[in-house]
Amino acid sequence: THKRTPKDFIFGKAIGEGSFSTVYLAKDIHTGKEYAIKVCDKRHIIKEKKTEYVKREKEVLNMLAGAKHSFVRLFCTFQDMERLYFVLSYAKNGELLPYINKVGSFDIECTKFYSAEILRALEYLHGLGIIHRDLKPENILLDEKMHVLITDFGSAKILKDPEASVTTHPATDDSQQQQQQQQQQQQQQPYRRERRGSFVGTAQYVSPELLTDKTSRASDLWALGCIIYQMVAGLPPFRSRSEYMIFQKILKLEYEIPDGFCELARSLVSQLLVLDPTQRLGAQDEHGAGYPSIRAHPFFEGVDFETLHEQTPPPIY
Numbered sequence: 547t548h549k550r551t552p553k554d555f556i557f558g559k560a561i562g563e564g565s566f567s568t569v570y571l572a573k574d575i576h577t578g579k580e581y582a583i584k585v586c587d588k589r590h591i592i593k594e595k596k597t598e599y600v601k602r603e604k605e606v607l608n609m610l611a612g613a614k615h616s617f618v619r620l621f622c623t624f625q626d627m628e629r630l631y632f633v634l635s636y637a638k639n640g641e642l643l644p645y646i647n648k649v650g651s652f653d654i655e656c657t658k659f660y661s662a663e664i665l666r667a668l669e670y671l672h673g674l675g676i677i678h679r680d681l682k683p684e685n686i687l688l689d690e691k692m693h694v695l696i697t698d699f700g701s702a703k704i705l706k707d708p709e710a711s712v713t714t715h716p717a718t719d720d721s722q723q724q725q726q727q728q729q730q731q732q733q734q735q736p737y738r739r740e741r742r743g744s745f746v747g748t749a750q751y752v753s754p755e756l757l758t759d760k761t762s763r764a765s766d767l768w769a770l771g772c773i774i775y776q777m778v779a780g781l782p783p784f785r786s787r788s789e790y791m792i793f794q795k796i797l798k799l800e801y802e803i804p805d806g807f808c809e810l811a812r813s814l815v816s817q818l819l820v821l822d823p824t825q826r827l828g829a830q831d832e833h834g835a836g837y838p839s840i841r842a843h844p845f846f847e848g849v850d851f852e853t854l855h856e857q858t859p860p861p862i863y
């Protein structure tokens with residue numbers, strides 16, 4: 547097939563906004579197929595010193611080419627003078643977040659199903675030595691049949707030695723960190739520390755170690771805990787009017803379980819929202835062998851993890 551250009555597509559509405567990109571619904575003129583095309587402005591990426599993030603996203607998407615489901619696929623890339631184009635899967639039902647907001651909170655069957663689909667995706671991702679690092683309901687998409695497609699790997703980390711459970715970065719001094727955090731508050735941007743190799747995702751889902759410069763696959767397990775909490779309660783566990791206040795609550799593990807919160811979900815969430823990443827449920831499971839200790843939690847009683855993708859997702863109402 548010849549190298550595509552923007553002229554091969556009819557661009558429709560914007561369906562997503564990344565920090566350095568806009569995602570458009572687009573139709574391939576030749577096949578009529580719909581895609582999501584992520585368009586990145588070259589000048590902005592260079593100015594913000596984010597070329598590494600764009601390269602990393604393409605590298606991870608290529609590593610995921612063998613995954614049969616659970617992740618958006620990268621079909622092709624091309625560029626023109628001003629922009630880079632990533633032709634990605636179009637997830638017809640969009641992000642998980644509007645569904646949580648629409649129904650207020652998920653019932654237990656929905657929470658179990660979608661938590662299990664996200665866990666299966668993390669097992670595959672971590673099995674390849676990839677940490678997502680910005681997992682949140684906006685990056686969990688739903689395909690035409692309402693199955694999960696994980697997206698946005700711009701913040702991902704590829705562990706060189708997947709056996710290494712934690713990688714560390716030289717910590718910045720507090721004053722520099724606080725100053726940067728105050729800067730971030732004004733911008734209300736996803737909190738990314740502007741230092742070589744260091745970043746964090748989005749405040750509400752950031753694990754404590756991401757704030758103290760240590761990255762591990764357990765960071766995604768923390769985000770999973772936050773997302774399960776949010777499916778049950780309707781809101782994320784750590785909330786405040788500023789990102790800095792959210793970080794303080796995370797580091798103090800300051801969150802509440804509302805009345806009526808399902809006891810089994812509370813038990814699972816409390817074993818994932820653990821400050822020490824090595825003590826989180828699943829953190830001690832053997833690398834590359836999935837998360838048997840999370841699957842075994844009573845919350846997932848009755849879930850058949852091996853046939854999730856063949857199952858009809860429970861209705862969200």
Ligand SMILES: NC(=O)Nc1ccc2c(c1)=C(Cc1cc(-c3cccc(C(=O)NCCN4CCCCC4)c3)c[nH]1)C(=O)N=2
Nearest residue numbers: 561562564569582634635636637639640644645648697698
């Ligand atoms: N940062 C990223 O990588 N972002 C990406 C990447 C790939 C990608 C991506 C984002 C996609 C986002 C997306 C957004 C949408 C969408 C946008 C606006 C509206 C809708 C929509 O109305 N969906 C119907 C379901 N709604 C949901 C909420 C309740 C009412 C009914 C979908 C569909 N797909 C996508 O399909 N593929």
